Amino acid sequence: AQKITQTQPGMFVQEKEAVTLDCTYDTSDPSYGLFWYKQPSSGEMIFLIYQGSYDQQNATEGRYSLNFQKARKSANLVISASQLGDSAMYFCAMREINTGNQFYFGTGTSLTVIP
Protein backbone atom coordinates (compact mmCIF):
# COMPACT_ATOMS: atom_id res chain seq x y z
CA ALA A 1 0.00 0.00 0.00
CA GLN A 2 1.11 3.52 -0.70
CA LYS A 3 2.25 5.35 2.38
CA ILE A 4 1.45 8.76 0.90
CA THR A 5 -1.21 9.41 -1.72
CA GLN A 6 -1.61 12.60 -3.66
CA THR A 7 -4.56 12.18 -5.99
CA GLN A 8 -4.27 15.46 -7.90
CA PRO A 9 -1.59 15.25 -10.59
CA GLY A 10 -2.32 18.81 -11.67
CA MET A 11 -4.19 21.77 -10.25
CA PHE A 12 -4.98 25.26 -11.48
CA VAL A 13 -5.80 28.26 -9.34
CA GLN A 14 -6.50 31.88 -10.09
CA GLU A 15 -4.04 34.36 -8.70
CA LYS A 16 -5.05 35.66 -5.25
CA GLU A 17 -7.39 32.71 -4.68
CA ALA A 18 -6.85 29.94 -2.15
CA VAL A 19 -6.09 26.37 -3.18
CA THR A 20 -6.04 23.05 -1.34
CA LEU A 21 -3.65 20.27 -2.29
CA ASP A 22 -4.73 16.87 -1.03
CA CYS A 23 -2.61 14.35 0.81
CA THR A 24 -3.64 11.16 2.55
CA TYR A 25 -1.32 8.86 4.41
CA ASP A 26 -1.24 5.33 5.67
CA THR A 27 0.39 4.38 8.94
CA SER A 28 -0.29 2.28 11.98
CA ASP A 29 2.24 4.17 14.07
CA PRO A 30 0.82 6.45 16.76
CA SER A 31 3.63 8.93 16.23
CA TYR A 32 4.65 10.41 12.91
CA GLY A 33 5.51 13.65 11.18
CA LEU A 34 4.03 15.08 8.01
CA PHE A 35 5.84 17.48 5.68
CA TRP A 36 5.15 19.47 2.56
CA TYR A 37 7.82 20.46 0.06
CA LYS A 38 7.71 22.74 -2.95
CA GLN A 39 9.77 22.12 -6.07
CA PRO A 40 9.78 25.05 -8.51
CA SER A 41 10.93 24.67 -12.08
CA SER A 42 14.47 25.52 -10.97
CA GLY A 43 14.53 22.11 -9.29
CA GLU A 44 15.40 22.70 -5.66
CA MET A 45 13.32 21.14 -2.89
CA ILE A 46 11.96 23.78 -0.52
CA PHE A 47 10.50 22.82 2.85
CA LEU A 48 7.16 24.51 3.51
CA ILE A 49 5.46 23.17 6.60
CA TYR A 50 5.49 20.42 9.23
CA GLN A 51 2.77 18.77 11.30
CA GLY A 52 3.40 16.33 14.12
CA SER A 53 0.85 13.66 14.83
CA TYR A 54 0.49 14.82 18.43
CA ASP A 55 0.19 18.49 17.58
CA GLN A 56 -3.15 19.81 18.77
CA GLN A 57 -3.36 22.65 16.32
CA ASN A 58 -2.99 22.76 12.57
CA ALA A 59 0.38 24.06 11.47
CA THR A 60 0.62 27.43 9.76
CA GLU A 61 3.55 29.15 8.07
CA GLY A 62 2.67 32.45 6.46
CA ARG A 63 0.33 31.75 3.55
CA TYR A 64 0.65 28.00 4.07
CA SER A 65 -1.50 26.02 6.44
CA LEU A 66 -1.94 22.33 6.93
CA ASN A 67 -5.45 20.99 7.33
CA PHE A 68 -4.69 17.99 9.54
CA GLN A 69 -7.51 15.50 9.99
CA LYS A 70 -6.02 12.67 11.96
CA ALA A 71 -9.02 10.35 11.93
CA ARG A 72 -9.24 10.61 8.16
CA LYS A 73 -5.46 10.40 7.81
CA SER A 74 -5.30 13.46 5.67
CA ALA A 75 -2.87 16.36 5.70
CA ASN A 76 -3.96 18.78 3.03
CA LEU A 77 -1.91 21.85 2.22
CA VAL A 78 -3.81 25.10 1.91
CA ILE A 79 -2.18 27.99 0.11
CA SER A 80 -3.96 31.27 0.59
CA ALA A 81 -3.78 34.28 -1.72
CA SER A 82 -1.97 32.37 -4.47
CA GLN A 83 0.87 34.10 -6.25
CA LEU A 84 2.43 33.40 -9.63
CA GLY A 85 5.54 32.22 -7.83
CA ASP A 86 3.53 29.43 -6.22
CA SER A 87 3.46 27.59 -9.53
CA ALA A 88 5.49 24.46 -8.79
CA MET A 89 5.35 20.77 -7.87
CA TYR A 90 4.24 20.09 -4.32
CA PHE A 91 5.15 16.94 -2.44
CA CYS A 92 3.66 15.55 0.72
CA ALA A 93 5.89 13.35 2.88
CA MET A 94 5.75 11.36 6.10
CA ARG A 95 8.23 10.13 8.66
CA GLU A 96 7.17 7.40 11.11
CA ILE A 97 8.43 6.52 14.56
CA ASN A 98 9.03 2.87 13.75
CA THR A 99 11.05 3.66 10.64
CA GLY A 100 12.51 6.81 12.11
CA ASN A 101 15.01 7.52 9.39
CA GLN A 102 12.76 6.86 6.42
CA PHE A 103 10.78 9.51 4.59
CA TYR A 104 7.92 8.51 2.32
CA PHE A 105 6.94 10.84 -0.49
CA GLY A 106 3.79 11.17 -2.54
CA THR A 107 3.82 11.44 -6.32
CA GLY A 108 3.36 15.19 -6.20
CA THR A 109 0.84 17.74 -7.44
CA SER A 110 1.71 20.25 -10.12
CA LEU A 111 0.17 23.61 -9.29
CA THR A 112 -0.25 26.32 -11.89
CA VAL A 113 -1.30 29.79 -10.82
CA ILE A 114 -3.18 31.65 -13.53
CA PRO A 115 -2.85 35.45 -13.69
Added chain:
Amino acid sequence: DTAVSQTPKYLVTQMGNDKSIKCEQNLGHDTMYWYKQDSKKFLKIMFSYNNKELIINETVPNRFSPKSPDKAHLNLHINSLELGDSAVYFCASSQDLGQGSGRYEKLFFGSGTQLSVL
Protein backbone atom coordinates in the same frame (compact mmCIF):
# COMPACT_ATOMS: atom_id res chain seq x y z
CA ASP B 1 27.00 28.30 4.05
CA THR B 2 25.05 25.70 2.12
CA ALA B 3 23.63 23.10 4.48
CA VAL B 4 23.69 20.19 2.02
CA SER B 5 25.91 20.57 -0.98
CA GLN B 6 26.30 18.15 -3.84
CA THR B 7 28.51 18.22 -6.89
CA PRO B 8 28.39 18.31 -9.79
CA LYS B 9 25.12 20.03 -10.61
CA TYR B 10 25.15 18.62 -14.13
CA LEU B 11 26.74 15.40 -15.30
CA VAL B 12 26.69 14.28 -18.91
CA THR B 13 28.36 10.99 -19.73
CA GLN B 14 28.38 8.02 -22.05
CA MET B 15 26.77 4.67 -21.44
CA GLY B 16 29.07 2.24 -19.72
CA ASN B 17 31.07 4.86 -17.85
CA ASP B 18 31.53 5.00 -14.08
CA LYS B 19 30.74 8.23 -12.29
CA SER B 20 30.45 9.62 -8.78
CA ILE B 21 28.34 12.33 -7.22
CA LYS B 22 29.61 13.91 -4.03
CA CYS B 23 27.53 15.09 -1.12
CA GLU B 24 28.44 16.91 2.06
CA GLN B 25 26.32 18.25 4.89
CA ASN B 26 27.44 20.70 7.56
CA LEU B 27 24.41 20.32 9.80
CA GLY B 28 25.80 17.64 12.04
CA HIS B 29 23.01 15.28 11.03
CA ASP B 30 23.39 11.60 11.66
CA THR B 31 21.52 10.32 8.63
CA MET B 32 22.07 10.98 4.94
CA TYR B 33 20.07 9.87 1.94
CA TRP B 34 20.12 9.56 -1.80
CA TYR B 35 16.94 10.03 -3.81
CA LYS B 36 16.34 9.58 -7.52
CA GLN B 37 13.77 11.77 -9.24
CA ASP B 38 12.65 10.49 -12.60
CA SER B 39 11.16 12.38 -15.52
CA LYS B 40 7.70 12.12 -13.97
CA LYS B 41 9.02 13.86 -10.86
CA PHE B 42 8.55 10.79 -8.68
CA LEU B 43 11.02 10.78 -5.77
CA LYS B 44 12.41 7.35 -5.03
CA ILE B 45 14.57 6.59 -2.03
CA MET B 46 17.75 4.81 -2.98
CA PHE B 47 19.71 4.68 0.25
CA SER B 48 19.67 5.94 3.75
CA TYR B 49 22.77 5.76 5.88
CA ASN B 50 23.87 6.66 9.34
CA ASN B 51 26.89 5.62 11.27
CA LYS B 52 25.15 2.46 12.28
CA GLU B 53 23.18 1.23 9.38
CA LEU B 54 22.94 1.30 5.60
CA ILE B 55 19.46 0.75 4.30
CA ILE B 56 19.27 -0.03 0.64
CA ASN B 57 16.12 0.12 -1.39
CA GLU B 58 15.91 -3.38 -2.80
CA THR B 59 14.95 -2.10 -6.23
CA VAL B 60 18.22 -0.20 -6.64
CA PRO B 61 20.64 -2.01 -8.95
CA ASN B 62 23.92 -3.01 -7.36
CA ARG B 63 25.68 -0.77 -9.89
CA PHE B 64 24.81 1.99 -7.43
CA SER B 65 26.84 2.13 -4.26
CA PRO B 66 26.97 4.71 -1.48
CA LYS B 67 30.32 5.54 0.02
CA SER B 68 30.62 7.39 3.29
CA PRO B 69 34.13 8.43 4.32
CA ASP B 70 32.72 10.15 7.39
CA LYS B 71 29.48 11.28 8.97
CA ALA B 72 29.29 14.47 6.92
CA HIS B 73 29.74 12.86 3.51
CA LEU B 74 27.77 10.36 1.49
CA ASN B 75 28.92 9.97 -2.07
CA LEU B 76 27.10 8.03 -4.76
CA HIS B 77 29.10 5.90 -7.12
CA ILE B 78 27.51 4.47 -10.24
CA ASN B 79 29.13 1.76 -12.34
CA SER B 80 28.37 0.92 -15.95
CA LEU B 81 25.90 3.72 -16.49
CA GLU B 82 22.77 2.97 -18.51
CA LEU B 83 20.35 5.20 -20.38
CA GLY B 84 17.71 4.58 -17.71
CA ASP B 85 19.94 6.07 -15.07
CA SER B 86 19.29 9.52 -16.50
CA ALA B 87 17.50 11.44 -13.77
CA VAL B 88 17.98 14.03 -11.08
CA TYR B 89 19.73 12.69 -7.99
CA PHE B 90 19.20 14.42 -4.68
CA CYS B 91 21.31 14.06 -1.61
CA ALA B 92 19.60 14.88 1.68
CA SER B 93 20.19 14.73 5.39
CA SER B 94 18.18 14.71 8.56
CA GLN B 95 18.47 14.12 12.25
CA ASP B 96 16.77 11.44 14.28
CA LEU B 97 15.40 13.38 17.23
CA GLY B 98 14.71 10.21 19.18
CA GLN B 99 11.51 8.32 19.60
CA GLY B 100 10.70 10.01 22.88
CA SER B 101 10.61 13.49 21.47
CA GLY B 102 7.46 13.12 19.38
CA ARG B 103 9.07 15.50 16.94
CA TYR B 104 10.52 14.79 13.56
CA GLU B 105 13.24 16.77 11.86
CA LYS B 106 12.61 17.64 8.24
CA LEU B 107 14.71 16.47 5.35
CA PHE B 108 17.29 18.95 4.09
CA PHE B 109 17.95 18.57 0.38
CA GLY B 110 20.92 19.36 -1.75
CA SER B 111 20.34 21.22 -5.00
CA GLY B 112 20.31 18.06 -7.09
CA THR B 113 22.50 16.58 -9.82
CA GLN B 114 21.06 16.29 -13.29
CA LEU B 115 22.57 13.12 -14.75
CA SER B 116 22.27 12.57 -18.49
CA VAL B 117 23.50 9.29 -19.94
CA LEU B 118 23.99 9.35 -23.71
